[in-house]
Amino acid sequence: MNKTARVxxxxxxxxxxxxxxxxxxxxxxxxxxSTVIRDLNNIQELGMPLTASxxxxxxxxxxxxxxxxAVQFNSExxxxxFVSFLATLNTQLPYLQNRKTLTEKLVAIASQTQQxxxxxxxxxxxxxxxxxxxxxxxxxxxxxPPMLKTLLNTCLTSRxxxxxxxxxxxTVWVRHVYNRQENWFVDAWDLTHHRFQEIAVTAIxxxxxxxxxxxxDPAAITAAIQAARPRPNVVIHLxxxxxxxxxxxxxxxxxxxxxxxFQQTARLECALDVTQPHQLADFTHWxxxxxxxxxxxxxxxxxxxxxxxxxxxxxxxxx
Numbered sequence: 001m002n003k004t005a006r007v008x009x010x011x012x013x014x015x016x017x018x019x020x021x022x023x024x025x026x027x028x029x030x031x032x033x034s035t036v037i038r039d040l041n042n043i044q045e046l047g048m049p050l051t052a053s054x055x056x057x058x059x060x061x062x063x064x065x066x067x068x069x070a071v072q073f074n075s076e077x078x079x080x081x082f083v084s085f086l087a088t089l090n091t092q093l094p095y096l097q098n099r100k101t102l103t104e105k106l107v108a109i110a111s112q113t114q115q116x117x118x119x120x121x122x123x124x125x126x127x128x129x130x131x132x133x134x135x136x137x138x139x140x141x142x143x144x145p146p147m148l149k150t151l152l153n154t155c156l157t158s159r160x161x162x163x164x165x166x167x168x169x170x171t172v173w174v175r176h177v178y179n180r181q182e183n184w185f186v187d188a189w190d191l192t193h194h195r196f197q198e199i200a201v202t203a204i205x206x207x208x209x210x211x212x213x214x215x216x217d218p219a220a221i222t223a224a225i226q227a228a229r230p231r232p233n234v235v236i237h238l239x240x241x242x243x244x245x246x247x248x249x250x251x252x253x254x255x256x257x258x259x260x261x262f263q264q265t266a267r268l269e270c271a272l273d274v275t276q277p278h279q280l281a282d283f284t285h286w287x288x289x290x291x292x293x294x295x296x297x298x299x300x301x302x303x304x305x306x307x308x309x310x311x312x313x314x315x316x317x318x319x
Contacts, residue, residue: 006031007039007074011048014062021059042074045111075117078110082118087127092144092182094152128248145201148184152177154207160191160215163199164206171210172197173221178252180282187253191216194228198279232269235298236287240264242294249289274302284310 001009006029013028014020025036040060044050050060073081085103088096096102107115151174154161159174163186172188175196179185184201238246238256243266246256254270273279284306287294296307 001029003039004074004077007042007046010039011043011046014043014050014060015048017062019059019061024059045075045114046073047109047111073109075114078106078114078118079121081106083121083125086122086125089127092179092184094144094149096144145184147204147207148177148201151186151201151204151207154209158209158212158215160210160221162206162208162210163188163204164208165199165203166205170197170199173216176253177201180252181249181285185252189221189225191221194224196230196273198273198276200278230271230273232271233274233298233300234268234270234272234283234296234303236268236290237295237297238266238268238290239293239295242290245290245294249286251286272300272303274300280306281310 010025010029013025022033022036022040025031025039026033029036031039040050048062050062052060082103085106107118110118151161155174155177160171161174162169162171164170170188171191172186173191174186174188176187177184178187186197186199186201186204188197188199189195190197243256243263246266246268250256251268251270254268256266256268259265259267272283280303283303287296287307288310296304299307
């Protein structure tokens with residue numbers, strides 16, 4: 001039994017007893033005296049009110065009329081949860097509009113010592129999206145598009161949905177919802193025209209699940225995707241510096257193929273729809289972000305044209 005399981009079991013054990021001793025816990029859980037004492041200290045930190053009596057027959061008891069907390073976390077678990085919340089600041093994640101109240105509830109179940117530690121961690125840690133001048137500040141860019149949560153909740157019911165934009169209503173199967181360069185996109189399979197589409201979440205005006213009687217067999221969708229899967233038309237060779245940049249902002253749908261056991265060189269193959277100008281523009285900005293150690297090996301003419309135009313525009317700014 002690991003420590004977390006033992007502590008949780010021990011809490012239930014002592015909560016059902018009027019009085020207990022360290023010797024009883026040593027015997028019942030087959031652990032040493034020092035281990036029992038450490039576990040009892042953890043249990044008290046978690047909020048269980050214990051009182052100790054001294055003497056030959058002394059032991060511990062749970063204070064009467066006290067409720068056992070519904071959820072218990074040890075100090076390291078509280079820190080892990082709290083740091084996770086800090087790391088999500090200013091990253092446009094769904095479901096985190098209520099992060100402030102969640103953090104307050106997390107702090108509320110901590111002891112005073114744990115609260116002090118958590119607040120110190122908040123001052124110490126600065127993540128890539130944190131405002132260094134005020135680590136507690138939530139930037140305006142933190143708020144995800146309002147439609148994102150609606151889209152995700154709908155997909156939890158059915159991934160076959162109707163997406164309505166200003167120009168059309170499309171019936172799709174949602175493969176991925178991903179963030180690229182601080183914007184959210186839907187990677188969707190068009191069930192009518194049998195092709196993949198990339199739709200900006202900000203462009204979606206309404207979303208609704210496809211009626212149950214009109215949904216397609218998932219196996220049929222998979223077969224159609226396999227049959228229509230485009231061949232890669234972009235190949236990039238990445239060296240160590242570009243790989244590090246890639247890890248910060250990976251391609252949303254294409255994984256790296258490492259070419260050596262030390263993961264210092266890699267190859268990326270993906271397919272771009274050259275009829276979608278925003279795809280070409282976004283990919284160009286992402287490729288330039290990877291830096292000079294990302295070498296374009298193969299690319300359609302349309303993408304090369306956009307890259308040249310972007311580079312010329314930047315050079316013109318220097319003159």
